[in-house]
Amino acid sequence: MGLEAVVEEIREKGRSEAEKIRLESKQDVDAILAAANKKAGEIKLAAEEESAKQAAHILSQEVSAANLLVKRELLNTQKALLDQAYEAVLKDIAALPESFHREAIKKLLAEAKKEIPKGKVSCNARDVAAAKAVIAENPEFSGFKLGEPVNIDGGILVEGEGAELQIDYSYRTFLSGVWESGLKDASDILFG
Structure with a gap:
């Protein structure tokens, strides 16, 4: 065997050894890349799940806040309507005829007499004549x-x-x- 044959054989062994190392490196690189891709997929999936969870939580908070705002507005509107009804009742009572107020003063004075037998009676300017007449006639x-x-x-x-x-x-x-004793019933009837 000549020197050329020995060199060729060494080259062939070198090529074979380099090819084997390249193949092993490629397998290592492929395994590392597969593990990295798997890990990246897991991280991506976990991030998507966390993102969806946070989005659902934020959406739930926003819906709750909106519902609370709507409920508050509804209650304020209902209260305003009840206040209007209260004032309308007082206005309607004030508009009743003088005979009603005179009879009411008589009954109220009879009730008050049970606790205060003597004293001073005050009423609004509209009812002064009726009160004067009730005191004078009874x-x-x-x-x-x-x-x-x-x-x-x-x-x-x-x-x-x-x-x-x-x-x-x-x-x-x-x-x-x-009003206080019947407010819940009135509210239930009016606003269900």
């Missing part, structure tokens, strides 16, 4: 005298002698009591 009310007109929707305010005891029998006071 001997059981002789212990009462008429005070100055007060700013109430109707009814009476009674103050005992010495101003120790006061009773508020104004229409607004009675309506407020009825």
Whole structure:
């Protein structure tokens, strides 16, 4: 064997060895790339899931906030309507004929007399004549005298002698009591 044959054989072994190393490197690179792609896919999937979860959470918060705002507006509107109804009732009661107010004053004064037998009776300017007539026409009310007109929707305010005891029998006071006790029922009927 000549020197050329030995060199050729060494070259052939070198080529074979280089090809084997290249093949092993390619397999290593492919395995590393496959693992990296798998890891990247897992990260991408986890990020997409987290993103979807956060988007759903934000959407849920926004929907809840919007629902709360709508409910608040609805309640404010309902309250405004109920307030209008309350004021309309007071206005309608005030517009009733003088005979109604006169009879109401008589009944309220009889009720007040149970707690305050003598004192001063005050009413609004509209009802002064009716109150004066009720006190003058009914001997059981002789212990009462008429005070100055007060700013109430109707009814009476009674103050005992010495101003120790006061009773508020104004229409607004009675309506407020009825209103508070019946507000839930009225709201249920009106707004279901």
